[in-house]
Amino acid sequence: MIEFRSVTKRFTTDVVAVDDFSLVLPSRKITVLVGSSGSGKTTLLRMINRMVDPTSGSIEIDGVDVASLEPVKLRRSIGYVMQNSGLLPHRKVVDNVATVPLLRGVPRKQARREALELLDTVGLSRTLADRYPSQLSGGQQQRVGVARGLAVNPNILLMDEPFGAVDPIVRAELQQELLRLQQELDKTVVFVTHDIDEAFLLGDQVVILRTGGLVAQIGSPTEILARPADEFVASFVGADRGKRALHLENHGGGELVVDSEGRLAGVLTRDTESGAAAQGRAGR
Amino acid sequence: MNLLIESIQWILDPQNYVGGNAIPLRVLEHLGFTVATLLIASAVAIPAGFFIGHTGRGRGLAVSISGAFRAIPTLGLLTLVALSIGIGLGAPYVALTILAIPPILAGAYTGFEAIDRRTIDAARAVGMSEGQIVRGVELPLGLPLLIGGIRSAALQVISTATLAAYLADFGLGRYLFTGLKTRDYAEMLGGSILVILLALALEGIFATIQRFVVPRGVVSSRSRVVRVR
Numbered sequence: 001m002i003e004f005r006s007v008t009k010r011f012t013t014d015v016v017a018v019d020d021f022s023l024v025l026p027s028r029k030i031t032v033l034v035g036s037s038g039s040g041k042t043t044l045l046r047m048i049n050r051m052v053d054p055t056s057g058s059i060e061i062d063g064v065d066v067a068s069l070e071p072v073k074l075r076r077s078i079g080y081v082m083q084n085s086g087l088l089p090h091r092k093v094v095d096n097v098a099t100v101p102l103l104r105g106v107p108r109k110q111a112r113r114e115a116l117e118l119l120d121t122v123g124l125s126r127t128l129a130d131r132y133p134s135q136l137s138g139g140q141q142q143r144v145g146v147a148r149g150l151a152v153n154p155n156i157l158l159m160d161e162p163f164g165a166v167d168p169i170v171r172a173e174l175q176q177e178l179l180r181l182q183q184e185l186d187k188t189v190v191f192v193t194h195d196i197d198e199a200f201l202l203g204d205q206v207v208i209l210r211t212g213g214l215v216a217q218i219g220s221p222t223e224i225l226a227r228p229a230d231e232f233v234a235s236f237v238g239a240d241r242g243k244r245a246l247h248l249e250n251h252g253g254g255e256l257v258v259d260s261e262g263r264l265a266g267v268l269t270r271d272t273e274s275g276a277a278a279q280g281r282a283g284r
Numbered sequence: 285m286n287l288l289i290e291s292i293q294w295i296l297d298p299q300n301y302v303g304g305n306a307i308p309l310r311v312l313e314h315l316g317f318t319v320a321t322l323l324i325a326s327a328v329a330i331p332a333g334f335f336i337g338h339t340g341r342g343r344g345l346a347v348s349i350s351g352a353f354r355a356i357p358t359l360g361l362l363t364l365v366a367l368s369i370g371i372g373l374g375a376p377y378v379a380l381t382i383l384a385i386p387p388i389l390a391g392a393y394t395g396f397e398a399i400d401r402r403t404i405d406a407a408r409a410v411g412m413s414e415g416q417i418v419r420g421v422e423l424p425l426g427l428p429l430l431i432g433g434i435r436s437a438a439l440q441v442i443s444t445a446t447l448a449a450y451l452a453d454f455g456l457g458r459y460l461f462t463g464l465k466t467r468d469y470a471e472m473l474g475g476s477i478l479v480i481l482l483a484l485a486l487e488g489i490f491a492t493i494q495r496f497v498v499p500r501g502v503v504s505s506r507s508r509v510v511r512v513r
Binding site: 046049051072073074075076077080082083084085086087088089090091092099100103132133134135148149 | 402403405406407408409410411412413416420421424425499500501502
């Protein structure tokens with residue numbers, strides 16, 4: 001469990017990145033911090049592994065104040081995945097994945113073997129192990145980044161817009177991969193994004209932030225969509241427009257779901273039983 | 285044209301390969317002086333440059349100091365130092381070290397500065413200590429530019445090291461000063477040609493080293509771009 005207690009961060013006296021932020025991030029769940037630029041989401045993430053220290057307030061991991069831990073040691077116990085992968089360009093894929101275990105004193109052979117296993121875990125072919133990052137596609141680099149984040153088998157995985165720089169198709173693939181991994185690995189994931197669709201897809205808990213690190217709403221995707229706290233949230237999640245503002249139209253007995261621009265979203269099936277029956281009939 | 289032939293004859297004259305004024309001896313003196321100067325300058329400039337490049341602190345100071353150093357006329361400085369510490373090799377060492385520091389310093393810190401900030405940030409975020417970042421990330425990635433700095437310092441020092449002969453019986457500059465005094469222009473030009481050849485040879489060596497130290501992952505990214513084009 002990660003807990004933020006009245007955390008404030010000022011970069012200068014005028015610029016407040018995060019203002020009196022409190023939050024509990026439950027273990028083994030994905031918490032997504034979502035907001036536009038300047039909402040302090042990355043700052044919040046980076047305070048967990050002490051890449052940024054708060055001006056006031058504290059952050060606790062399982063009841064231990066991170067300020068009492070040595071930054072380098074703390075960071076080696078937490079997985080970190082960033083946008084543009086952040087891989088070391090002069091080291092081979094396998095060496096990038098093994099970077100932190102080697103720093104922690106794992107023997108070279110074992111570190112290499114475990115790095116190769118991690119490539120399997122993130123769905124990369126072992127034939128890529130001896131390539132350099134620049135020889136991989138953006139999506140492959142990002143997978144290597146995830147493998148590196150998992151290399152020390154951390155309880156906590158910090159992900160800073162990890163899929164922000166890849167194309168939409170690869171992004172969708174990586175998102176599904178993360179959900180699959182999370183089912184297997186059960187990490188406490190903190191995920192930062194500006195994409196509300198990504199937040200709703202991945203988050204068990206979603207935190208919507210507004211400029212200056214102020215919390216607009218905290219809740220599950222269902223709670224946020226069902227009861228947006230205010231105008232800002234409603235507009236941010238798009239509950240008032242497009243594919244999230246759906247209504248019913250009756251066409252000759254069949255009820256169709258239509259979005260705010262009149263595009264057809266689907267058919268309304270009254271309950272699962274009749275849906276299954278309909279499928280069964282179609283099957284015959 | 286005659287003079288050029290005469291100077292080549294002078295270079296090839298077996299008489300110039302014996303005694304205390306032998307060409308190989310002068311070449312060795314000249315090279316030794318250059319290498320020693322570069323080592324002293326590097327010992328000062330590389331740690332300072334790494335510090336500036338790693339921390340981003342003191343950059344403005346470094347730029348203005350090295351700018352000022354570059355503007356100092358070497359012969360004037362040489363004379364000035366010689367007046368205070370006397371005739372001998374001491375003054376040329378001081379003057380040429382000052383000449384060599386700015387390019388090495390610039391090579392060291394620009395090498396670090398040219399590295400993608402996100403790479404270094406990621407290295408820090410996964411738990412590399414500052415020392416490990418310097419040794420494992422900044423040094424290998426910044427090395428080509430550092431070698432470039434040493435290369436340009438070497439070129440300046442090896443050509444300007446002829447001035448050492450102004451104050452001591454030393455190096456290839458001896459031929460120039462003696463030739464000038466005795467109006468033996470073949471010797472003078474011969475000495476100059478030797479300095480040029482030495483500079484070119486050193487330049488070739490450094491160009492090779494510079495290519496060799498570019499990290500492999502970085503090389504392959506370049507060749508990939510070429511292939512795509």
